Amino acid sequence: MHSEHDWTTTPITAELLRGALDLEHTERGVLPHRLPARARRQIPDDQLAMAESQPSGVRLVFRTRATAIELDVVATKRAYVGAPPRPDGVFELLVDGRLARRAGVTDGDVLTIDMTAGTAETRPGPVQTMRFTGLSGDEKDVEIWLPHDETTQLVALRTNAPIRTAPPDGRKVWLHHGSSISHGSNATAPTGTWPAVAAALGKVELVNLSFGGGALLDPFTARTIRDTPADLISLKIGINVVNADLMRLRAFGPAVHGFLDTIREGHPTAPLLVASPIYCPIHENTPGPCAPDVSAMREGRVRFMSTGDPAQTAAGKLTLTVIRDELTRIVRQRTATDPNLHYLNGLDLYGKTDHAEWPLLDELHPGPATHQHIGECFAHLAFGDSGPFALQHR
CATH class of the missing domain: 3.40.50.1110 (SGNH hydrolase)
Structure with missing residues (x-):
């Protein structure tokens, strides 16, 4: 059995990500993008810049025997002036293609948007940790789907057993x-x-x-x-x-x-x-x-x-x-x-x-x-x- 205390930290690289076209290195970690840098340089407005950094369809994919997984992230929470609070973004853990867990983080950077005034400002927030435990010790394919509507910097990935890149599965x-x-x-x-x-x-x-x-x-x-x-x-x-x-x-x-x-x-x-x-x-x-x-x-x-x-x-x-x-x-x-x-x-x-x-x-x-x-x-x-x-x- 793997101890949940014997953690291995694995660098988060493009090889572990599906659905992202670029990986920006930031002061705190890496930020998946759905438009490449050359396209981002031509973006004319903050709305598109925000939207392409929200990782819709982006997921970490790997194979492991780990029974516990930790992911450190900095999420960007959006608040709209005059509107009700938005729900926190959802992370979904899939094991061998089936939904096994859902999780989220309650704090992070906060982007406050005033739609009527056309203004926005960001308040920096903390790194938060999500933990998925109680998984089987079998060799399995793991996917962690990132929140589709919440910009998410990935800071660290820890598991209590080594991980390796999942081989191609032949899907188009x-x-x-x-x-x-x-x-x-x-x-x-x-x-x-x-x-x-x-x-x-x-x-x-x-x-x-x-x-x-x-x-x-x-x-x-x-x-x-x-x-x-x-x-x-x-x-x-x-x-x-x-x-x-x-x-x-x-x-x-x-x-x-x-x-x-x-x-x-x-x-x-x-x-x-x-x-x-x-x-x-x-x-x-x-x-x-x-x-x-x-x-x-x-x-x-x-x-x-x-x-x-x-x-x-x-x-x-x-x-x-x-x-x-x-x-x-x-x-x-x-x-x-x-x-x-x-x-x-x-x-x-x-x-x-x-x-x-x-x-x-x-x-x-x-x-x-x-x-x-x-x-x-x-x-x-x-x-x-x-x-x-x-x-x-x-």
Whole structure:
């Protein structure tokens, strides 16, 4: 038997991490990133910088006989002025692919954000330790999924038996890019985000390059996808472009073409699935920008609203309905020369009838049960027998 006091400290290196594209060395440890340094240098706003550092889909993976594991971390807690406190991020321990433990830390750096004033400030906090004990002494594959919505510096990994890098298991790599919904907003655990649900059902290795507020057809994101090894690629495009009121129809179409062209430079024949937005009543026929509902925040509720004018769609302003039509047109046009390009209507993942059963919690983001539903639908439509990822991933 291993004593829980005979600890071995193992350096946290890129070889132990899945789902991260870069590992930044900080004063206290290492910080996983989902965009590489060259892309991060081009990020124009703090929102995307925060989102890409939140480790959605990132996990430590290793093989060991250890019965106890300790992980020292510095978590960044977010506090929104006027909003109720956020729950702590969740770490999930999987043993041989099955959920064995959940844990979290209650303190860390605190980032206070004032959405109405557009300001943010950080207060440094302490290193905290999580401990998973009582595990079997058998040789096992261990995964520690990091909180999908909480920036987490990794300080130290200790076990009471040596660890080694898990060998490749032969699964195909599925790279997905999307908005806060794909990032996992309002999911309660990292394996509960809809892409994690879909990846488990599809038996693929997930790389989640989804960024809350940051799916904006940025060229540096397209170059990152181009340069990242992947067997299957999906893109969920549209909601953030409307939220941010970023561009009009004239710019949107060429931007989508350019995004796809760049990805095809690195993945010329990989199955590539373009998914349009899920149902979201505030933006179906009303352009952005999207804004927090100040009156709801005064009541302690988080709610978003659209501030655009539906009449402006005639002048090229974007709504979800307009975007679905445009994406359908673009994919249909391109498939004449790209037979591995596919389209998925987001309404088939979550439509009007789904909204009646599982309303969006804050008018914008799905809750935990809806993440499960979307993940199951995507797995069926993409990885199922007649889906675009069916033959390639088995």
